[in-house]
Amino acid sequence: MELFAEQGYEKTSLREIAERLDVTKAALYYHFKTKEDIIVSLFQDLTRPMDELITWGQEQPRTLETKKEILARYSQALAAAAPLFRFMHENQATMRDLSIGETFKERMLVLLELVKDPDAALTDQIRCVSALFTMHAAMYVLRDAEGDPEEKREAALEVAIDLVSQAHGQAPRVTR
Numbered sequence: 001m002e003l004f005a006e007q008g009y010e011k012t013s014l015r016e017i018a019e020r021l022d023v024t025k026a027a028l029y030y031h032f033k034t035k036e037d038i039i040v041s042l043f044q045d046l047t048r049p050m051d052e053l054i055t056w057g058q059e060q061p062r063t064l065e066t067k068k069e070i071l072a073r074y075s076q077a078l079a080a081a082a083p084l085f086r087f088m089h090e091n092q093a094t095m096r097d098l099s100i101g102e103t104f105k106e107r108m109l110v111l112l113e114l115v116k117d118p119d120a121a122l123t124d125q126i127r128c129v130s131a132l133f134t135m136h137a138a139m140y141v142l143r144d145a146e147g148d149p150e151e152k153r154e155a156a157l158e159v160a161i162d163l164v165s166q167a168h169g170q171a172p173r174v175t176r
Helices: 002-007 014-021 025-031 035-058 064-080 082-090 092-097 099-115 122-141 149-167
Strands: none
Touching (some): 002 014, 002 082, 014 025, 014 035, 035 064, 035 082, 035 099, 064 082, 064 099, 064 122, 064 149, 082 092, 082 122, 099 122, 122 149
8 A cells, every 4th residue: 555655556566566565576476466456455454344334334223323323433444444545545547447446436325325314405415425525535635734643533523423413403504
């Protein structure tokens, strides 16, 4: 992930990956025939908590408390998989071409269905969509900002929970 982040997916070779891992290219090739195989393996390991969250969320009632818990768990999953999400953000064109790009998109759509109410007003649906992407944006945009990473994660989570709470009529709304 470090090499992909430093050089980009396309410019990173299997030879460079083998050197960084201090293994022979043959040893690396024995386990992974392509760079995509490496990314898929990393993606599966780092997104397992997301899959577990989706499974859990689908078994829960669609209450505000459940949605808050989904956001809290997703926030933790994002923090644990930060290198993967950084790769995805910095290699968006590559992600569209790799099989994992479509898989991740499907996961995000399922997660979105767990936090929004399809019968809600459009503004409330947008609040729920924004809640998820607030955590993504904060993780990426604030990564180099001063401050404790955990405090930044918690602040983004607080904003996300506020958005979902507003969508459920649980917080004061701003009037225009």
